[in-house]
Amino acid sequence: MTMQTENGRGRGGASWWRVLPWVGASALLAAPAVAMRMGADVQWTAFDFIVAGVMLAVPLTVFELAVRASGSLAYRAGVVVALGTAFLITWSNLAVGIIGSENDPINLMFFGVIFVAIAGAFLASFRARGLVIAMTAAAAAQAATAVVALAGGHFTFVIVGFFMTGWLMSAWLFRRAAEEEARSAPPEPL
Template sequence: MTGHAESGSGEGQEGLWRAVVWGGAATLLLAPLVAMRFTDEVQWTKSDFVVFGVMVTVPLAVLELAVRATVSMPYRAAVAVALGAAFLMTWLNLAVGIIGNENNPFNLMFFGVLAVGIVGAFIARFQPRGMARALVAMGAAQGLAAITALVAGHSAVLLNGIFAAAWLISAWLFWKAAGDQAVVQNTG
């Protein structure tokens, strides 16, 4: 990545950040449990809680690794944007589906978009310039999924545009992190 986090005055802020983020995740996971006590409209099974727990824990653990591995704010922001968009796309796709309902086979394309990003990240070895390319590829894959859905008679252009924009914003942030890294290497 782009450098190791330094010890010092930021430790208190990082501890607060971790408490807020992980506490928010726990609250999000517990919300359906509380809602089930008051309404019959929310009916989650144990497997629903397990899937959602994994959906929340994995991106937060990856974000935690990124925060520990780099002091680059653009890199951290790029990771946060990409993981946030991936989480929302997965949640939306599993809950109600992006195309039609959650059982529509066209929705599997969106997991392909995520696969492009995951494979790209490993190929890039999580280096910022390569990550930027992987996120541009995700944006292109998102556009291809939207076009495929349109050809098949389904419309989710706005939603696909929002996700494509998130991938491209993340790519821009990774590109900025790569530029910052090059400046530090040239001056250091």
């Protein structure tokens, strides 16, 4: 006798692969607390734990919503890539700053790119076809950050290219999801 049902869900309604990221996030959040107790040179404040908790909880919650919104693997992968890109931008920006230090105000433009992606997603009503445009717009905004940084005397093409690749890969995955939706849609009546 097995706990799994036909759709891969256990008795609680959530399969192991949907619970595992939450367990992993909890372990990541606990790691600095354990390191502090063991005498490592880790000094986190309550604020640090709150920020880290929010940084982990928000993308995981959005992913949960995406899983419920679409059964398309391409759509879900597009969400994961977009969330991962936004997470890496936020993490690197808060930790050390992408340009100069984390306190350099020019780094705020990188958060503007994430805002472009979020605003575009809402404008697209989270539909795959619209998310293609939103993620492409985020990639274009990301390219603009390199131009602005270069005008300020900073060379950021490698890191910006990495982030642009994430946004463009997400757009490509959403395009695949939109094509899947179009193929599975019933024909329109004449």
